[in-house]
Amino acid sequence: MTIPSFQDALDARERIAPYIHHTPVLTSQRLNDAAGAKLFFKCENFQKAGAFKVRGASNAVFGLKDCDATKGVATHSSGNHALSLSYAAGQRGIPCHVVMPRTAPQAKKDAVRGYGGLITECEPSTSSREAVFAEVQADTGANFVHPYNDPRVIAGQATCSMELLEQTEGLDAVVAPIGGGGMISGTCLTLSSLAPNVAIYAAEPTQADDAARSFAAGHIIADDAPETVADGLKVPLKDLTWHFVKNHVSAIPTASEQEIVDAMKLIWKYLKIVVEPSSAVPLATILKTPDTFAGKRVGVILTGGNVDLDRLPWMPQQGDFT
Template identity: 55%
Template sequence: MIIPNFSDIEEAFARIEQYIHITPVLTSQSINEITGANLFFKCENLQKVGAFKIRGAINAVFSLSDEEAAKGVATHSSGNHAAALALAAKLRGIEAHIVMPNNAPEIKQKAVAGYGGKITLCEPTLKDREETLVKIVAQTGATLVHPYNQAEVIAGQGTCALELMGQVEGLDAILTPVGGGGLLAGTALSAKYLNPDIELIAAEPEGADDAYQSFLQEKLVPAVNPQSIADGLLTSLGELNYEIIKNNVDAVITAPDKAIVEAMRMIWERMKIIVEPSAAITLAIILENKDAFKDKNVGIILTGGNLDLEKLPF
């Protein structure tokens, strides 16, 4: 396994800067008063494709040699990574082969197709997704771009915290959601390099707590039948990500779905921006643990704003 470092993140930023948004950092006086902390929201919900995933996808795609790129890229995903890789490939002028489960929301399939991704539908099991992807890679010679367990992807995601720490001075802590762990690993590499004393906290749903269990047991524990409204955080922690996280993350804290919905609604109502449940979990952690964050300057990564508006939880 190739573990990226801070230099890889700096190189990633130079590579992707022209293709992404430098997303804003917003604050809310009313939320600060409710939580007792000074919160700085890094708005990746306003990023291209509506999520931070575009950072890692572009870095991976533009890291390929011309010879590799000519054969295209491939992945399996039903979420933000699928759209991100399709757009990244479009920007480089190459093909993106996306394996999606046949029960993937139509809105997500349309997004991938709209960016030019070539979709192959399969049965909605991990086994079918992986087997279908292996066939497509064999047929096309396309390069596999993993959603999170890949050095180039982690380095790309690490550019988010690099930006945040340049935009806000004096942060005491950063909160990042954790699913597969690509963003958390990249954030850890950026944040701890720039400020070794900063507190790095992972936010995870109670019903999908494999990162929490891995942290507790000091070994990689896979998710078993994870259940949460935060559908972007149901993935098991990646092996490469775990190696980075175990040495750099200070704590993994979980929150129940009820708290996630409350936090999501608070962001919508008070900040007038759209975030998905997987992004709102960071604020949920603070609302559930106010004493731990009292009077601290806390950076919060709002990871995305893609959700079905026909199925809002409030």
Template identity: 80%
Template structure:
């Protein structure tokens, strides 16, 4: 298992610069007053392809040799990684195939196809996803770019935190969502090297809390098909991301479905930006655990904004 290093992050930062946005950091006095903390929101919902995963996908795609690239790339994804890999592959002019759950939001399927990606559908479980994908790779010989358990992807995601600490001085804590752990691992990679005093918190839905249970147990516990509104956080940790979580994360905090929806709606109303349910989990956990963050300067990574506008959760709450 190759563990990406600070040098990998720095190389990724240079490699992907032409293909991504340096996303803005926003604040909200209302949310500061509500939580008693100074919150700074890194808006990866405004990233290329609408999600932070453009970073890792671009690093993987543009790091391929010409021979590897000629065979194309493939992945399995509930949406954003597939969209971002299709985006990056399109920029390089190579084919991309994405195995997606048939239940994935239509907006995310449309986005993959919009960037030129080809979709192969599977059942909404990790077992089905990996079985269908294994057959695809055997048939195509494409380069597998894992959504999160890939050193190239983690090094790319790590560039987000590098930008963040350049944009905001004096951060004392960082909160980001956790599913498979790609963003958290990248956050750990950067902060453990460049700002080790910053405490790293992962935020997870109560109904998909396998990372929380893994963290408490000291080993990976994987759920096959959890059900949560936070569709981007349903996948389990793997060996590479677990390495970063167990060594660098301060704690994993959870939020209920209702708390996630409330935080998502609050962000839309107060900050006037579109974020996904998965991205609302950090704010939900901060509101729920005010005592951990009160009086501190807290970075919050908003990971994506690819929302199905015909299926907003508060409309059916």
């Protein structure tokens, strides 16, 4: 296991600068009042490809030697890493092969193809995803860029919290969603080096709470196919991301499906921006545990905005999340 260093993150920031946006931080007095805290929303929904994952994907793609890049890159992803890697590969002019669950949002599949990614579908489980990917990689010989358990990817994700620290002062805590743990690991990498007194919270859906259970048990507990409206948070921790979680995360609060949907609606309503359900999980957990954050200055990472506008979670056909 190769653990990325903070120098790797600094190198990543320089490497990916031409290919990403420096995203803004937004605030809302209404959301501050609801939370009883001062919230600073880092808007990665405005990022290239619509998600923070373009940071790690770009670092991996542009860090490849020319001789290694000729066969392209490959990955498995429910959406945002897939389209981010497709974007980065397109910028470098190399192929990108992606294994996606057949149940992934159509908007994300369309975005992958729009960036030139070549999709192979699998069943919506970790075991199916990894088995189908093994076949694709064997056929193509492409360089594997794991969605999160990759030091190049984690170093790239660390650049998000670097920007956040520069854009805000005196943060007491940072809250980000957790699925596989790439963003949280990058956040840990940055904050442990630049702001070790800032608490790190990893927010997770109750219906996909394997990270919270892992944190409590002291070892990785992996669910194969959890069901949650936060489709970007269905994957389990791996050894590299677990290293950062167990050593640097303060707590992993969870939120119900209805709490996530309600928080998503509040962000749309008061920040006037489009975010996907995974992005709303941090706010949902902040509102659910007000005593933890009362009176504090809290960075909230909104991880992406790739949502199917014809299938929003509060539309009647999406069912009742209570």
